[in-house]
Structures are given as structure tokens and as C-alpha cells.
Amino acid sequence: MKDDSMDKIFSKTCILKFLMLLASTTAFQAQAQWKVGVEAGYDYNFYHIDTHYAYDFRYDGRSGFTVGVPVEYGILDWLAVRADLTYLQKGYKMHRGYNKTFQNRSDQYLSLPMMARFSFGDDKIKGFLHVGGYVGYWLKSHLKGCEISNSFNTDEVLNEEEGKIFYPYDKEYSFNSQRDNRFDAGLVGGVGVCYRVLPQLEVEMEGRCYYGLTSTTKNYMEYSKQPRYNTTIAILAGIKFCF
Amino acid sequence: MIKKQLFKICLLISVLMIFSSCRDSGDDLIDPSHYPQTETMTGQFEAIWHGINQNYVFWEIDSIDWDEVYTKYHHRFEYLDEQETVKTEDLQKLYEEICGGLIDNHMVIILENLKAGPDEKNTYVVVNPGKLKVEKRDDLQANIPINNFVECYNKLKDDGRIEHGAGFYDGESTGGLESMFTFVVDEDILYLKPASFYVMASLGNPDAYRVYDTYIRQLLFNDNIKNVIIDLRDNGGGMLWDNITILGPLLKEPCHLLDSKTKVGTGRLDYGEWTPFIAEPTTQRQIGKLMEWKDELPDALCMADQKLVVLVNRYSGSMAEITSMGAKNLPYATVIGEQTYGATGPLTDNTHVSFSGEFGDKNLKSATYYVKTSTWLARTVAGTFVEGEGVLPDIKVTLDSEKLTNEHIDNQLEYAIDFLHEK
Numbered sequence: 312m313k314d315d316s317m318d319k320i321f322s323k324t325c326i327l328k329f330l331m332l333l334a335s336t337t338a339f340q341a342q343a344q345w346k347v348g349v350e351a352g353y354d355y356n357f358y359h360i361d362t363h364y365a366y367d368f369r370y371d372g373r374s375g376f377t378v379g380v381p382v383e384y385g386i387l388d389w390l391a392v393r394a395d396l397t398y399l400q401k402g403y404k405m406h407r408g409y410n411k412t413f414q415n416r417s418d419q420y421l422s423l424p425m426m427a428r429f430s431f432g433d434d435k436i437k438g439f440l441h442v443g444g445y446v447g448y449w450l451k452s453h454l455k456g457c458e459i460s461n462s463f464n465t466d467e468v469l470n471e472e473e474g475k476i477f478y479p480y481d482k483e484y485s486f487n488s489q490r491d492n493r494f495d496a497g498l499v500g501g502v503g504v505c506y507r508v509l510p511q512l513e514v515e516m517e518g519r520c521y522y523g524l525t526s527t528t529k530n531y532m533e534y535s536k537q538p539r540y541n542t543t544i545a546i547l548a549g550i551k552f553c554f
Numbered sequence: 555m556i557k558k559q560l561f562k563i564c565l566l567i568s569v570l571m572i573f574s575s576c577r578d579s580g581d582d583l584i585d586p587s588h589y590p591q592t593e594t595m596t597g598q599f600e601a602i603w604h605g606i607n608q609n610y611v612f613w614e615i616d617s618i619d620w621d622e623v624y625t626k627y628h629h630r631f632e633y634l635d636e637q638e639t640v641k642t643e644d645l646q647k648l649y650e651e652i653c654g655g656l657i658d659n660h661m662v663i664i665l666e667n668l669k670a671g672p673d674e675k676n677t678y679v680v681v682n683p684g685k686l687k688v689e690k691r692d693d694l695q696a697n698i699p700i701n702n703f704v705e706c707y708n709k710l711k712d713d714g715r716i717e718h719g720a721g722f723y724d725g726e727s728t729g730g731l732e733s734m735f736t737f738v739v740d741e742d743i744l745y746l747k748p749a750s751f752y753v754m755a756s757l758g759n760p761d762a763y764r765v766y767d768t769y770i771r772q773l774l775f776n777d778n779i780k781n782v783i784i785d786l787r788d789n790g791g792g793m794l795w796d797n798i799t800i801l802g803p804l805l806k807e808p809c810h811l812l813d814s815k816t817k818v819g820t821g822r823l824d825y826g827e828w829t830p831f832i833a834e835p836t837t838q839r840q841i842g843k844l845m846e847w848k849d850e851l852p853d854a855l856c857m858a859d860q861k862l863v864v865l866v867n868r869y870s871g872s873m874a875e876i877t878s879m880g881a882k883n884l885p886y887a888t889v890i891g892e893q894t895y896g897a898t899g900p901l902t903d904n905t906h907v908s909f910s911g912e913f914g915d916k917n918l919k920s921a922t923y924y925v926k927t928s929t930w931l932a933r934t935v936a937g938t939f940v941e942g943e944g945v946l947p948d949i950k951v952t953l954d955s956e957k958l959t960n961e962h963i964d965n966q967l968e969y970a971i972d973f974l975h976e977k
Contacts, residue, residue, distance in 0.1 A: 359577075363820050364585035365909045405818070409906060414818065414826070459907065460829035461794055461814055461900045461930065465802065465836060468795055469843050478829040487614075490823040524576050528821065533621035535607055536580045537821050 346383040346513065350395070350549025352376065356418075358403035359540040367408035373415065375400025377545050383428065391428040393441065397421070399521070401541050402452065411477045414456035416484060418541075422447035422521070424499040437505045445521060447495035452484035490528055495541075497523040503547075513551045520544050583608065583820055586913035587905055591921065595640070595668055596631040602663065602923050605913040606653070611899065611931045613822040615939050616657050620822070627652055639671035646679045650686065657942035658927050659684030659897035660872065664914075665923035678918075684897055687942060688868055693892075695953055697788045697869045700733055702958055703747070707735060709962040715739050718776075720768040722761035723749075729756035730792060736769035738779065743974055744772050744860075745967075746800075747785035751792030751873040753799040754844070763845075766799065770841055773803060773856055781974040782857075784877070785865045785967070787891060791872025794831075794900060798844065801877050802836030803856035804887075809833045811880035813937075814900055814930035816908040825931070826908070831900070833880055862887040863970045866947055871895035875945050879934055882948060889947045890970050896944035899928030949973070 357372045379397035386392065399420045406413040426443030457479045467474030486493065503517030526538030584590070586605030592598055603624050613620070630648070634640050645667050653663050663681040670677040688694065700723050710716045721735035730752035737745050746769045756762035772779055782804060801809065811831045818826040836844075838851035864881040866874065866889060875894040881887040905911050911929035915921040933939050954965040 360819075361580055363583040364588075365820055368819065412818070412826070454827070456827065458818075458826045458829050459816075461831040462829075462833075463795065463797075465798055465834050465840055468798065469840060476832075480827050480829075482827075487823055490821070526578070532607070532822055534581065534624055535583060535604070535821075536578065537583070537819075538578045538580050540577055 348551030352547035356401040731756035751796035786874035789874035805835035894944035
């Protein structure tokens, strides 16, 4: 009978050997030009909406997670360009002060930030700054909430109470092509620290901000424009392999 | 070297800050209920246009290009403002052109002609898009005057077909109910004709109480009653709560009347989610409580195995239509008559519910205009929109006006009686 734990140790050793081989083949190069990795982290989205006179509609941000695949190309020792294919969760939480209505919308985006990377520090530990722009696509959303209906509770009405019935819902969001703008673009920036574990292996931590410049709603009202924007901050941890 | 990098970083941050101002701040919106008072026709048009823009709930299904309306008509009002006087008749036509095509059949736009000449007797414009549409229907008939109905009622009485009759129609209108009749016809059919859905609100009126008390006692305690006819012809609707008095006692289980949704924002398409409008059966105990009867009744259904017919016509509007929409979903009910009015979106005068619906001043004092409009967009349980169209009856029977006037025979009612007796 084969020992599973031995298999795991064996495969781990293989991976380590492979990584060391990768490192040794290019260790003497002055600079690693291509870097590819994975990153993941927590994000929090701020939904910017002007509710105007509907003063008891209160919008709060909501948290989510993000994962991405960064690809980096070093031009100079301190300058690189980077693109991350990123899955991001955005959305909002809305509730009313007037009644029990609430709505939580979880939006899922696929984004492609294109950034310049400015690095500073020594060979082992480097601080970095990312600046650039991103384009994205609103993939889908999930809605959870509760809304007032026209149904009422007979006994409550007979007791001279309001008796209104609120219905909960938990469903996929239906896009309205006239209203919803699924194209997303904006500015992106981040700061972080990168640590070279091995000559060919880096780990990094980053705080990043996606600043949307496209409204989540289309400009479908000529004389009463009401754009809504997302600003998403993310805390990311990642690992990169240098080629 | 470091200085150079710092310079570049500062430059980039500056560029970012410039870009960050690229977000559009949007237009300022004013609550249509608090739009500033205006003395110009342009200002009045703007207030009405913006109010409908923000408070109307049918944008999802209304094909009117509302922005185009503003572009097209704004300069016409600027032109009118330059005139000494404007004929009310001309202003009426202009607003009918602007709002007459909106599909909300509950809608009424009332405004004062701010430039009426000294000789003008009528200085008010009233546009009712629903009425304009109904009047264009091919088979339009006038509504049935209540006196004609009373003559039919008397004929049935003279023929010995009626017992347990009660009614009022010439008393004071209390709580919005102008008339109500009930009787048992041909021994086993219980009939109720409320003029509106203000029965519950009118029970403080002795006439209304007496008629409803007679009706509901027959339903609950007369074992001969095998069928019920609810006559909602010429019934323009009223309170949703009247489900308790009209449809509720005739239900054996909860009845899904329609689905409705309203706005959750100030944008034209800022809709919330669909919610069901479900009528609960009114139990005998609840009826006893409503009528303040001394003896407490059991928590049992009012309806046994009776069949139900709902009579409707062109002037059955709002709750009368909503009730017929519900009845169409009941296996033991049949809707007979004509296509209804087409005002199915529920409404409330409490605009705070969703910052939608009516705005302006009914009395034309704090504002020179008033717009009544639905608070909810509604669709049938099957997902069909009937706003502006009306509910089609299960069996179409057109009123024979000549027979009604000359022979005092209500052919729609007679058809319903024969239908229930399977003749």
C-alpha cells in the first residue's frame, strides 16, 4: 500500500527542486525581466451615490475578496510594467430609515489593471508604487433584500395597525441594458513591499485602490444625470516567479 | 537619483489627482413635492416634467422618450411666456399632446393656466391619459347611470325574483362610498354592488353598515346561497384594505392578485424588486370583529363551495380590476363583462413610501399644478402588463344599453345569473 504522506513530501521536494533549478538557471542574470504570479486578498467597495432628497436611503460599502494573476515585465531596475487579470467583488448595502427595506448587492467584476511599477530599496526588500488604469467588466451580481409590498395582514389592519407585509428576496440580479453600465474603467494605484525569498521567487504585500471613472449606470437621463461610482480598496498578498 | 524618482512620483500623483476630478457629479434634483413655486409657464412645465421624470413608475414599460419631450416642448413654453395671454383650450391641447400618451391610467394632470385672458371662464387644464385612451376604444359605451340600475333592481323585485334586498344610493357619501346594493336573486345567488372600494371606510355610515351587514349575513348564514355575484361595473376602485370586505370573504385560500414593484431611487429606472400582492381569506372571526358583532365567530372561512362571478366593464378601475385579476386565478370564479379601464398600478398619497407617485397640490394653492400617478408598477401573475389596456374578462358580454334603458333588463347580470345556473 502506498503511503500518501510520502507522496506529498515527494511532490513537495520535486516542486522545491524545480524552483531551485529555475532559480539557478537565471541567478546570474543582472535582472529578471518577466515575473508571473498569483495574488489574493480582501477588498472593500465604497459606492458613491447621491440619493438627493430620498434622504432615508442609506448606502454603505461592502467587503469582498479578490484574486488575480499578475504579469510583470521589468524595464529598468526601478521600473516595470504590470498587468493583473483580477476578479473583484464590489457592491453596496442599502437600508432605509423609514421602513424595513434593505438591499445588499454583491457585484462581481473581471478587471485588467495596467500599471507602471516604481520600485525602491535594496535587492532583498523593495518598496513599490503602482500607478495606472484599469478596464473591467461587470460579470454578474447577487441581490439579497427585503421590500414593502401591497399585501397586508388582516388582523393587524383590523387592530388599526399598518399591517404592511415586507417580502424578502435572495436572487441573481437581472441586468437592465438601458440602465446598467457593465463596462468599468478607472485609475488604479497601490503601494506595497516585495521580498525576494529566492532569486526566482518573490512574495509581496500591497494596498491597492481602484478608482472608478465610469458610472455603474448609463447616462440614460439627459436632463437628470445621476452617475454612481465604485471605489475599491484591496489588501493583497501575492507570490511571483521570476523568469 | 532619489530626487529624480521622487519628482516622478510627485508628477504621477499630480496626474492622478487631475484624473480623479473626471467623475461627473450629476445633476441636482429637487423633490417634486417641494419644487419652487413658479409664475411662468416654462417653470410650471419644468416642475411637471421633472416631477413625472422622477416620480412616474412606468418608465420600464412606457416607450415615450421623456427627454425628447423636454427638448421638444421647453421652447414652446418659453414662447408662451412671451405672450400676453394663452387660451386654456390651447394649453389643454398642448398638455394632452405631452402627457396624453403616458400609459398610467390612474394619472391625472391638473394645472392652472397662468396666462388666462380676463374673459376665460375656465382657467384649469385637466389631462387624464386613461380617459383619453378609453374614449378612443371602438366599443365605448357610457357608464350605467345609477338610476337605470335601480330601475332594473325594481323590476327584479316586481318580478318576485329578489329577497333580502338592501341598498342606498341617494344618501350622503360617507367615506367615499356613493352607493351599495345587495340582494339574493332567484333564491340562491347572492349579489353585491359596491360603487367603490371604500366599504370598510364607510362602515361608520348606517346605510353602508346596513347594506354590508345584510350581504355578509347572507353569505355566512344562508345555506341556500350557492353562488355569489360581485358587480364591479362602474367601480373606480379605492382602498386596498377593502380586500377584507369584498374579495377576502370569498376566498378559500390566499389569492395572488398581481406582482408590483416601486422605485428605490430617484432615477427613472431605479426599481426595486417585484413583490407579490396577496389577498388573504377573511375569516368569519375577522368579519365578526369588523362588524362589531357581539357573538364571536369561529376562525373559519366565509366561503363554502359557492361559485363566484365578477362583473366588470370599461369603468371598472384600479381595485375593481385588481380584484378581477385575482378572481381570474380562482378555479371557482369567472369574470364576465367587458375589458376593464386599465389602471392597475396601486397608489398611495404617501410619497415617502418610495419617493414616487403623486406630487403638486390638489388644491392648486402651494403649487399651480397637481399630478396624480401610481406608486407601484403592476403586472399579472403570469407576467403580463395590462396597465393602459385593462383586464380581459373570461366571458365577454357587452351591455345592451337599449334593453337596459327601455326594458330595465340588465343583460350582463342576466347572463351571469344564467351562467351560474348553467342555463
